[in-house]
Amino acid sequence: MSLPLHPEPEVVGIFKQWLKTNGATIHDAVHFEKNPSGFSVIAEQDVAGNTTIVSVPSTLAITPELALRALTDIIPSDARALTNSLQKWSERQLMCSYICAHWLFDEKSTPPPLRHRPYINMLPTHDLLRTALHFTPPELELFRGSNLYGATLDRQKTWEAEWQQCRSVFSAVDVNWGVSLSWEKYSTAATYLSSRAFPSSLLTSHPSLYPTPDSHPILLPGIDSLNHARGHPVSWIVTDPSTAAEPKVSLVLHKPTERGGELLNNYGLKPNAELILGYGFSLLHNPDDTIVLKIGGSENNGGKGWEVGRNARGIEPVWQAVLDAVCAGKDEEDQNVGVEDELYAADMLGEMAQGLYNRLPSGEIPLDKEVRSDVAIMLEHYLEGQRNILHSIIEFASHKEKRAVELAQEQGLTIVEEGDDETLE
Structure with a gap:
């Protein structure tokens, strides 16, 4: 059995009457209930599917x-x-x-x-x-x-x-x-x-x-x-x-x-960054989370960067931009992408993602700081998504590197490690 609903505040009755006076219709089941962020709209009675809840003239x-x-x-x-x-x-x-x-x-x-x-x-x-x-x-x-x-x-x-x-x-x-x-x-x-x-x-x-x-x-x-x-x-x-x-x-x-x-x-598919910046809430394990990546020295998609999601969704244009940056200094006669180019590109992409990962805040809240609980929840949700995406990009770069090494071996080339870098001989 559902709990009885609280009486609607006077401001709600005035609003509903204003809507109706100006040609709008609102379903009889609509009941505004106070919540910490304003109002929730609760069903005062069972509402069937495919029901018009509110209709407003332009x-x-x-x-x-x-x-x-x-x-x-x-x-x-x-x-x-x-x-x-x-x-x-x-x-x-x-x-x-x-x-x-x-x-x-x-x-x-x-x-x-x-x-x-x-x-x-x-x-x-x-x-x-x-x-x-x-x-x-x-x-x-x-x-x-x-x-x-x-x-x-x-x-x-x-x-x-x-x-x-x-x-x-x-x-x-x-x-x-x-x-x-x-x-x-x-x-x-x-x-x-x-x-x-x-x-x-x-x-x-x-x-x-x-x-x-x-x-x-x-x-x-x-x-x-x-x-x-x-x-x-x-x-x-x-x-x-x-x-x-x-x-x-x-x-x-x-x-x-x-x-x-x-x-x-349903506001549509929105990442937590957009929900927190524009709406003031977040979703746990939001599947629509993204991170914006920009490649320095490239045209960079009109300067706006690329949005990459979980499981490295949307990473291919970024990978191509990194490859283009690696090949930018090559002679015009040698514009084909080689195994060494892919190794450098994979290393560059992996380092970029790891750097962003390392710069993310820890998510720990200092004991001497007063932080509201709903903000702490948004921080947790947001950082989970950012870490997940960057980790998937690091894995993508690692996969590209392994594939480049396999191709090098197939071509009879030798991988030589110099510090943290890998070159071919």
Whole structure:
């Protein structure tokens, strides 16, 4: 027998009514239950498979276009010259500033263009967020030596530059607005986007969850309420924008859920690095974990590197890049890859992976450091995946080296060890 559910907080009732008033539908079984990170969505009654849980009209979406119009409308007429600055902002700046603008006013004085307060009030507050940007300095320091540590610093630098630009415009409109637009508020709004946004390609005539070069982030209130379960069978159904007066996005759960069970969404196949940086949670033994490798001195896939997964999945382009680097100094007449080239390449790849492995943090938490339990769990999950991948790359390099030695022997060549290196005679 499932435990009785707690009564929903008042903020939930206001949110549900706001959805319905604005043309959305939400299943009667949907029950919001408080949890340490905000809310879980629990089934108040048995829910059959292939059930639509929530359906939201596209007009309720928070988009850059809506944000630009609303921000322009709330700027006083004597400061309208500043609206030209908004045109230069990125989609994230517009949407974050729109969300933050709701916090400039109390409930009664909120201008009509800021129409998403019932939704924003449902989102987790800053103290409940656990993305890498919300780690304390001692917590972030535990990740030093990993790719995630550098990615966190890069993201913070980018977001802080955006925030300062937005704040300068807010301050020019009203000094109090500038004071109110704190880094805490902006980073909170930006985290809502990193953890909840869908690509705008979802609302096109050919709906897709895959971003395109022309797509931008959008927020869909209600659709984003459910937590993640990897591989959970769900569908996002979009009515044809060309035929519907008001296109709707619907979330359909294909697996039945018993009363008291959590209604879950599927965010897609994401490595723990992305989940921790953008969402604030991780998965144990995540099969989608990856590590980004870059080869110095090569074109390096446009400078972005290659993602390699468990069991050295995706390593072949990296291996080819290492071979290319080894052969780069050869004479034009001798461009064929030889056994000695493969030996050098295998040694280079193995040393690179071993070096990355050695630089990974130990994962041990000093007794004098206060680290929250959920952050400690993320650290454990993340490091397990990184070590597993790097170990598989080392094994791949070892296999390549053994194969090169076998080929050398077949060709009657002798392997001569010089220190830690191997050459042929």
